[in-house]
Every structure is written in C-alpha cells, then in structure tokens.
Amino acid sequence: MKVQEGTYGLLAEFETPSDLVRAAQSAYDSGYRRMDCYTPYPIEEAAAAIGFHRDNVSLICLIGGLLGLVAMFGLETWISVWAYPINSAGRPFYSWPAFVVPAYEWTILYSGLSAFFGMLAANGLPQVYHPLFNAPNFRGGATSDKFFLCLESTDPKFDVTESRAFLEGCKPASIVEVEY
Amino acid sequence: MLDPITGERRVIAPGHTFKSITEKLAGIVLTSHTPLGWWGGFMIAGGGVALLTVAVTWLFLKGVGIWAITIPVAWGFAIINFVWWIGIGHAGTLISAILLLFKQSWRNSINRFAEAMTIFAVVCAAMFPVIHTGRPWLGYWLFPLPFTMNVWPQFRSPLLWDVFAVSTYAIISVVFWYMGMIPDLATLRDNAKSKFGQFFYGMISLGWRGSVRHWVRYETASLLLAGLSTPLVLSVHSVISFDFAVALLPGWHTTIFPPYFVAGAVYSGFAMVITLAVPIRKFYHLEDIVTIRHLDNMGKVMLVTGLIVAYGYFMEAFMSWYSASHWEYFMIWNRMFGPMGWAYWTLITCNIALPQLMWIRKFRSNVLLMFIMSFIVNTGMWFERFVIIVISLTRDYLPSSWGTYNPTRWDYATFIGTLGLFTFLFFLFIRLLPMIPMSELRILLPQARIHPKDELLPEAGD
Numbered sequence: 186m187k188v189q190e191g192t193y194g195l196l197a198e199f200e201t202p203s204d205l206v207r208a209a210q211s212a213y214d215s216g217y218r219r220m221d222c223y224t225p226y227p228i229e230e231a232a233a234a235i236g237f238h239r240d241n242v243s244l245i246c247l248i249g250g251l252l253g254l255v256a257m258f259g260l261e262t263w264i265s266v267w268a269y270p271i272n273s274a275g276r277p278f279y280s281w282p283a284f285v286v287p288a289y290e291w292t293i294l295y296s297g298l299s300a301f302f303g304m305l306a307a308n309g310l311p312q313v314y315h316p317l318f319n320a321p322n323f324r325g326g327a328t329s330d331k332f333f334l335c336l337e338s339t340d341p342k343f344d345v346t347e348s349r350a351f352l353e354g355c356k357p358a359s360i361v362e363v364e365y
Numbered sequence: 366m367l368d369p370i371t372g373e374r375r376v377i378a379p380g381h382t383f384k385s386i387t388e389k390l391a392g393i394v395l396t397s398h399t400p401l402g403w404w405g406g407f408m409i410a411g412g413g414v415a416l417l418t419v420a421v422t423w424l425f426l427k428g429v430g431i432w433a434i435t436i437p438v439a440w441g442f443a444i445i446n447f448v449w450w451i452g453i454g455h456a457g458t459l460i461s462a463i464l465l466l467f468k469q470s471w472r473n474s475i476n477r478f479a480e481a482m483t484i485f486a487v488v489c490a491a492m493f494p495v496i497h498t499g500r501p502w503l504g505y506w507l508f509p510l511p512f513t514m515n516v517w518p519q520f521r522s523p524l525l526w527d528v529f530a531v532s533t534y535a536i537i538s539v540v541f542w543y544m545g546m547i548p549d550l551a552t553l554r555d556n557a558k559s560k561f562g563q564f565f566y567g568m569i570s571l572g573w574r575g576s577v578r579h580w581v582r583y584e585t586a587s588l589l590l591a592g593l594s595t596p597l598v599l600s601v602h603s604v605i606s607f608d609f610a611v612a613l614l615p616g617w618h619t620t621i622f623p624p625y626f627v628a629g630a631v632y633s634g635f636a637m638v639i640t641l642a643v644p645i646r647k648f649y650h651l652e653d654i655v656t657i658r659h660l661d662n663m664g665k666v667m668l669v670t671g672l673i674v675a676y677g678y679f680m681e682a683f684m685s686w687y688s689a690s691h692w693e694y695f696m697i698w699n700r701m702f703g704p705m706g707w708a709y710w711t712l713i714t715c716n717i718a719l720p721q722l723m724w725i726r727k728f729r730s731n732v733l734l735m736f737i738m739s740f741i742v743n744t745g746m747w748f749e750r751f752v753i754i755v756i757s758l759t760r761d762y763l764p765s766s767w768g769t770y771n772p773t774r775w776d777y778a779t780f781i782g783t784l785g786l787f788t789f790l791f792f793l794f795i796r797l798l799p800m801i802p803m804s805e806l807r808i809l810l811p812q813a814r815i816h817p818k819d820e821l822l823p824e825a826g827d
Contacts, residue, residue: 202815228815328575
C-alpha cells in the first residue's frame with residue numbers, strides 16, 4: 186500500500202455551531218466539495234451545508250430485514266416439513282401461523298444488525314488512525330465543545346495558501362494544516 | 366426549576382455549556398479516585414454474586430430438586446424471576462426507542478443507564494430458563510443447530526418462540542446501547558489522561574471522530590434501531606405471555622395477557638429506573654441533569670401503565686364471572702380467598718392502591734417518596750407473577766392433583782443472587798462507561814441552536 190504523505194487538509198476551528206454552518210455553507214458555495222465538518226453532536230444543518238443529504242443505511246437495513254425473514258421462515262418450514270416432522274396433536278406440519286413469530290424476530294434481528302454494521306461500514310469504521318488526530322486541537326475539541334471544518338487536499342480547488350485565505354475570511358478560532 | 370417560557374420544570378438546570386457537560390460526565394468515569402461509597406456498594410453486590418455462584422453451583426451438582434418445584438407447580442421461582450427481570454428490562458427499551466421516536470428529548474438524560482439496566486436485567490432473566498431446564502449443559506438444543514443429532518426444535522411451541530424473542534432482544538439491546546455509546550467513548554478517549562484509558566476507550570470507540578457524514582448515517586441507524594426496537598419490545602413480553610396464554614390452565618388461558626404483560630413490564634421497568642436514578646443522581650451530584658422533571662414524567666408513565674395493569678386485573682375477574690366457566694370462577698375465588706390469597710391482596714395494594722398517590726404532583730416531585738414507591742411497585746409486580754404462576758398451578762382442574770408450593774432457601778438464594786449480579790454489573794457500568802449520553806445532552810442546550818444568518822439578533826423568548 187502506498188504511504189500517503191504531505192498535507193491532508195486545512196482544519197478550521199469554530200466556537201459555535203452557527204459559525205461552523207455558515208463557514209461550511211460559504212465553502213460549498215465557493216466550489217469546495219471534498220470537505221467535512223466535525224462536531225461533538227449531530228448537526229443536520231452542517232451536513233446539509235456541505236451537500237450531504239442522503240445515506241443508504243435504510244436500504245441496507247431493509248435488505249438485511251428481508252434476508253432475516255426469508256432465512257427464518259425457510260428454516261422453520263424445512264425443519265418442520267422435511268428435516269424433523271413431528272405430529273403434534275394433529276397439527277399440520279406446515280403450521281405457518283406459528284412460524285410467524287420467530288420469523289418476525291429474525292427480521293428485526295437481521296435488520297438491526299444490518300443497520301448497525303452497515304452504518305459502521307459506510308462510515309469506514311473502525312479506523313483507529315486518521316490524519317486529523319494529528320492536529321493538536323482536534324482531540325478533545327471535536328468530541329467535546331469545538332466545531333471543525335476541514336478542507337481536504339484532494340479537492341481540485343484546494344491550494345494551501347488560497348484555501349487558508351478563504352478560511353480566514355470565515356473568522357475561525359484557529360487554522361491548522363494537517364499532515365497525513 | 367421552572368422554565369419561564371413553557372412553565373414546565375426544566376429538563377436540565379440552566380448554566381451548562383458544552384464543556385461543562387463533558388467535564389462533569391467524563392470526569393465521573395475518568396477520575397483516578399474511586400469513591401469509597403462505590404467500593405462499599407460494589408462489595409455488597411459482589412457478595413450477592415458470590416451467593417448466586419454458590420446457589421447455581423449447588424444446583425448443577427444436585428439438580429433442580431433443591432428448589433421447591435414439584436408437580437403441580439413445576440414453574441416456581443425460576444419462571445417468576447425470569448418474567449419479572451425481563452419486564453424490568455422493557456422500560457430501558459421504551460425510554461431509548463419509543464420516547465426517541467416521539468421526540469421526547471427529556472429522555473436523553475436517563476436513556477443510557479436505562480438501556481444498561483435493560484441489558485443487565487436480560488442477563489439475569491435469560492439465566493433462569495436455562496438453569497430451570499435441569500440439564501443446562503444441553504441448553505444449546507434450544508437453537509436450530511446442525512449438531513443436535515438431527516433432532517430439531519419444534520416451532521409450534523411458544524416456549525421456542527421465547528428463545529428467539531429473548532435472544533433477539535438481548536442482541537438488539539446490546540447493539541443499540543453500544544452504538545449510542547460510541548460518540549461518548551470517543552469523548553472519553555480524548556479526555557483520558559492514563560495510557561490505559563486512552564488505549565481502552567480508543568479501541569472501543571472505533572475511531573469515531575464526529576464527522577457530520579458519519580453523524581447523518583449514525584442518526585439514521587439510531588432511528589432505524591429505535592423503530593425496530595419498538596415492535597421488538599412489544600413482541601418480547603407478548604411472546605412471554607403466550608407461554609401462559611396458549612396453555613389451557615385457568616388463570617393463564619386469556620387473550621388479555623399480551624397487552625397487560627407489556628404494560629406491566631413497562632410499569633416495573635420505570636420503577637426500576639427510579640430505584641437506580643435516585644441514588645445515582647444523589648451520589649454523583651447529577652441533580653442538575655437528572656432533574657425533578659424526569660421523576661415527574663416517569664411517575665406519570667407509571668401511573669398510566671399501572672392503570673392499564675389494573676384494567677387487566679379487573680378484566681380477569683370480570684371474565685371469570687362473565688364466561689360462566691366453573692373453572693375460571695374457581696380460579697379467581699382461589700386467587701382471592703384461597704390459601705395464598707394474601708399474595709393477591711399484596712399485589713393489589715402494591716400495584717393498584719398505593720400508586721394512586723402518584724396523581725399528586727407534590728408526591729411525584731418528592732425524591733424520597735418516589736424512591737419508596739419504586740420499591741413498592743416492583744414488589745407488587747413480582748407478586749403479580751407469583752400469583753399468575755404459582756396460585757394458578759397449585760389448584761387446577763382435578764382436586765386430587767392439587768398441591769402447594771413452599772420456596773426453599775435455594776430459591777431465595779438464587780433470586781437474591783441475581784439482584785446482586787444486576788447491581789454488580791451496574792456498579793461496573795457506572796465506573797467504566799459513560800452512564801449519561803453526553804452527545805445527546807449537548808443537543809438540549811440552548812447554545813446548540815443554529816442561527817443561519819450572520820446577524821445575532823436576540824430571538825423572541827431568548
């Protein structure tokens with residue numbers, strides 16, 4: 186794997202969520218796309234400002250749920266009709282109403298697990314190393330009381346000097362250049 | 366503390382900032398100083414765990430004969446405790462899932478430890494059916510596994526539905542609880558001073574860095590899990606009630622069981638949340654985060670679910686008369702005035718009569734009285750299961766097969782042992798993990814409001 190070097194991006198720190206949302210909005214308006222905000226709690230406005238509106242966790246969850254439903258109902262039918270048919274008080278082998286309950290539980294089980302692991306996978310977690318953790322003010326800020334906007338160097342519009350000048354226009358508390 | 370705008374009690378006392386929340390709540394976990402009171406409680410709970418270990422070891426050596434279960438009462442304390450514990454768990458899911466869907470943001474302060482309570486209650490509950498089987502080392506036969514010599518489970522029995530309901534409930538509760546903790550674990554990782562703390566919280570926070578893209582997916586997953594947990598929690602106690610309702614025994618064979626079991630579960634669960642919340646907020650000085658508003662709201666929920674349960678009791682009695690069935694009629698008579706009638710009247714006193722005091726606002730905002738009430742309700746709920754299981758079984762159709770039930774010291778030891786185990790796990794939880802969700806509390810602060818325009822005009826009501 187290629188070792189990445191150089192600048193990961195410019196990290197601007199803000200004191201309030203409103204400052205962050207305004208800065209993110211103006212960055213998006215001036216053409217930046219590869220950027221991200223880092224906040225201690227979910228801020229939908231910030232996600233909307235950087236143009237992130239839709240996620241596919243719901244779809245993963247739906248597929249998982251259907252899989253669970255089919256898996257359990259199929260298993261019950263196979264066991265009760267073919268693998269181990271028991272005559273229990275003359276009830277039919279294929280007693281589908283009785284199969285509904287475990288199938289229902291497994292629908293929930295599979296869709297819940299899919300939602301959780303799907304969310305993690307889509308987020309690229311677990312990922313214990315990330316360049317941003319190198320920024321001295323990031324740790325202890327982004328998970329507590331500070332709000333960050335990071336313009337990433339992979340953006341075609343990114344230029345260390347120009348982007349820094351742009352961020353300074355948003356009046357951040359500080360700007361840090363983050364190394365890989 | 367009243368809110369000047371709404372006239373309601375405040376959810377969080379004023380004066381908190383993003384930083385003060387982090388410092389206060391992360392400090393509880395990250396401090397190197399473990400309070401002496403914590404050690405004291407931990408030791409007492411540890412004694413309970415020791416008792417449980419002894420009781421269960423003796424059970425494995427001698428068999429279920431050391432308990433009082435016999436014919437006709439083959440379901441004694443083990444099943445009473447199973448239903449009681451799993452019911453307690455239900456309030457945790459209700460708080461974390463249903464109240465999230467209803468956007469009841471006051472729940473944010475109490476949802477984490479209510480979820481933890483769910484998990485520890487399920488741990489205690491799930492143990493009972495397994496050790497009650499008599500051959501717990503064959504417990505895996507409950508699952509459809511390919512190495513049980515081609516003997517497969519029988520899916521037409523509610524007892525097997527239980528296996529899937531309870532195991533799904535346990536797994537989904539753990540997932541929901543852990544997912545909720547990830548951002549807070551990242552806060553702990555970033556605030557930890559010790560090398561071990563940084564490593565430990567760094568590993569279990571999975572590298573969470575608070576990206577808003579991650580937050581959007583995280584919020585979707587939370588809502589989905591809440592949406593899934595809601596039907597799940599309703600189904601779990603319904604399925605447990607099928608264990609009874611599908612049987613033909615008078616006192617069990619009724620269609621009202623599913624809703625009335627679920628309401629009873631929520632009722633006892635909220636009582637347990639109060640039992641836990643009152644000492645914790647006192648001990649860790651969290652009166653500004655777990656406020657009187659929370660006690661007040663929980664009191665109201667208990668009042669409602671308590672009345673649903675009361676309706677259930679009334680309907681049982683009414684149907685035994687209206688059905689004109691001799692067996693049903695005798696069952697209720699035996700329940701009220703039979704040899705164990707005292708248990709029924711204890712249940713009515715604890716679950717219906719005394720909780721009516723919660724209609725009084727002053728009562729609901731009195732911490733000590735609510736604490737006592739939570740014990741009364743949980744005693745009542747334990748007796749509800751005792752009445753349903755033991756009294757119905759002692760005298761069924763044939764008088765020649767009537768019997769009685771006298772719990773042995775091992776029954777009591779196992780029950781007290783699970784109380785110890787529950788407390789033990791809870792003590793570990795409040796010491797090692799964030800018991801109050803910091804990320805969710807930050808949303809409740811006035812600073813979290815976004816002003817989209819540059820102008821900083823004071824808004825109406827600010």
